[in-house]
Amino acid sequence: MMREFDNVDGVMMIGGKSAMEIADEFGTPVYVTDEQRLRENYRNVHGAFSKYMDTRIHYACKANTNLSILRILEQEGSGIDAVSIGEVMTCLKAGFTPDRIMYTGVNVSNEELKAVAETGVMINLDSVSEMERLARIAPGHAVSFRITPGIGSGHGDKVITGKKGSKFGIPLNDVVKTYVRAKELGFDIRGIHAHIGSGGQEVGPFMDMMDVLTGLVNDIKDAGIDLEFIDMGGGIGVPYQPQEQEMDVNEMAMNLTDMVMENTDIGTIILEPGRYIVCDTTVLLTRVVDIKDAGTKKYVGCDAGFNTLIRPAMYDSYHHVALANRMGKACTDKYDVVGPICESGDYLAHNRVLPDPQEGDVVAIYNAGAYGFSMSSNYNSRPLCREVLVNDGKADLIREPETIEELWRHQRIPERLL
Numbered sequence: 001m002m003r004e005f006d007n008v009d010g011v012m013m014i015g016g017k018s019a020m021e022i023a024d025e026f027g028t029p030v031y032v033t034d035e036q037r038l039r040e041n042y043r044n045v046h047g048a049f050s051k052y053m054d055t056r057i058h059y060a061c062k063a064n065t066n067l068s069i070l071r072i073l074e075q076e077g078s079g080i081d082a083v084s085i086g087e088v089m090t091c092l093k094a095g096f097t098p099d100r101i102m103y104t105g106v107n108v109s110n111e112e113l114k115a116v117a118e119t120g121v122m123i124n125l126d127s128v129s130e131m132e133r134l135a136r137i138a139p140g141h142a143v144s145f146r147i148t149p150g151i152g153s154g155h156g157d158k159v160i161t162g163k164k165g166s167k168f169g170i171p172l173n174d175v176v177k178t179y180v181r182a183k184e185l186g187f188d189i190r191g192i193h194a195h196i197g198s199g200g201q202e203v204g205p206f207m208d209m210m211d212v213l214t215g216l217v218n219d220i221k222d223a224g225i226d227l228e229f230i231d232m233g234g235g236i237g238v239p240y241q242p243q244e245q246e247m248d249v250n251e252m253a254m255n256l257t258d259m260v261m262e263n264t265d266i267g268t269i270i271l272e273p274g275r276y277i278v279c280d281t282t283v284l285l286t287r288v289v290d291i292k293d294a295g296t297k298k299y300v301g302c303d304a305g306f307n308t309l310i311r312p313a314m315y316d317s318y319h320h321v322a323l324a325n326r327m328g329k330a331c332t333d334k335y336d337v338v339g340p341i342c343e344s345g346d347y348l349a350h351n352r353v354l355p356d357p358q359e360g361d362v363v364a365i366y367n368a369g370a371y372g373f374s375m376s377s378n379y380n381s382r383p384l385c386r387e388v389l390v391n392d393g394k395a396d397l398i399r400e401p402e403t404i405e406e407l408w409r410h411q412r413i414p415e416r417l418l
């Protein structure tokens with residue numbers, strides 16, 4: 001089931017602090033993260049797998065790259081899955097040493113390959129072209145390969161990555177010969193990687209992927225190359241609907257590690273969860289600024305739109321919403337929760353029953369910790385919003401809201417236009 005937040009006299013509490021106080025003190029829109037939940041999520045997934053096998057969690061930081069969140073995960077012992085030189089540098093800045101970061105890019109330029117190799121992080125190669133280019137740029141570098149397992153899973157087509165014909169990874173038929181070529185080129189070959197997609201809610205596809213990976217590990221061994229790890233990517237789904245079932249991470253861990261230990265000599269399993277670790281740690285608080293009865297529909301107009309949280313507009317994703325100052329109150333009608341962006345696609349939630357929303361109320365949007373802030377934009381020239389971290393009733397600002405002036409900071413007007 002989706003995790004709820006405490007309700008004290010009708011007010012939502014996040015990490016022991018009133019959501020209303022946070023909204024008043026820091027302003028809205030604001031992403032609010034509960035530090036304890038973050039630590040718990042990390043420990044849950046690490047604990048589930050490490051019971052059985054040497055396990056490395058490489059948090060997929062694309063989900064949320066706030067430096068304070070990265071600091072917490074660094075303290076917990078996490079590693080990092082990074083997809084760009086920007087993410088690599090951000091994680092180094094947050095205190096991760098290069099040996100705890102793995103880079104998995106797609107369509108990587110030589111410039112980026114060089115910059116990443118210079119930081120010393122391991123590179124997970126996505127194509128034969130990338131391998132040949134890296135051999136010239138950084139001979140002998142530590143590498144693994146992302147393969148296309150031919151299995152996909154995810155909350156929608158836009159985030160399924162592992163199917164045959166995907167733009168990601170080495171096609172199955174080319175895998176063994178690519179490892180043999182990597183050996184000839186003198187690379188320090190460490191492991192094998194796959195990622196089927198994001199937000200899938202079933203264990204089956206993970207098992208199918210692991211079956212493919214363990215088979216390949218043995219084929220690669222027969223070709224004279226021993227691997228240290230299997231990296232099963234990310235993609236563990238979380239419940240977004242209040243009554244939705246959670247994936248059983250413990251059972252998943254038991255079955256997957258069993259398959260690895262039964263069939264291979266591999267000693268280490270790596271996972272790259274992003275969503276699972278950060279999703280339910282964070283709510284987006286947005287102030288109700290306008291209420292409209294449009295005859296056929298009622299609207300709750302908020303100060304956050306798809307510039308602040310794009311998932312509903314982009315993927316039609318469901319995010320649970322509640323009024324943080326009317327928790328547990330009887331619902332009166334159905335509303336669309338919408339934002340300040342000038343497109344009718346700008347919505348946060350459709351047809352939700354809410355308890356008589358009023359101007360000045362605060363809407364809490366659940367499960368905003370993964371791919372929330374990290375996908376936000378300046379569309380309609382709206383500055384990026386603030387972020388707050390709560391621990392034990394104490395709230396800290398962990399990102400200042402952007403200013404209007406900052407919107408222009410990289411622009412230049414040619415002399416002749418002045």
Ligand code: LLP
Pocket residue numbers: 060063081104159161195197198199233234235236272273274275276311315370371
């Ligand atoms: N590893 C690799 C190689 C990935 O490509 C991804 C996600 C992950 C790990 C982490 O997946 P997770 O555990 O978070 O599902 N923007 C989309 C999600 C895109 C995920 C892309 N890759 C969304 O908002 O749902």
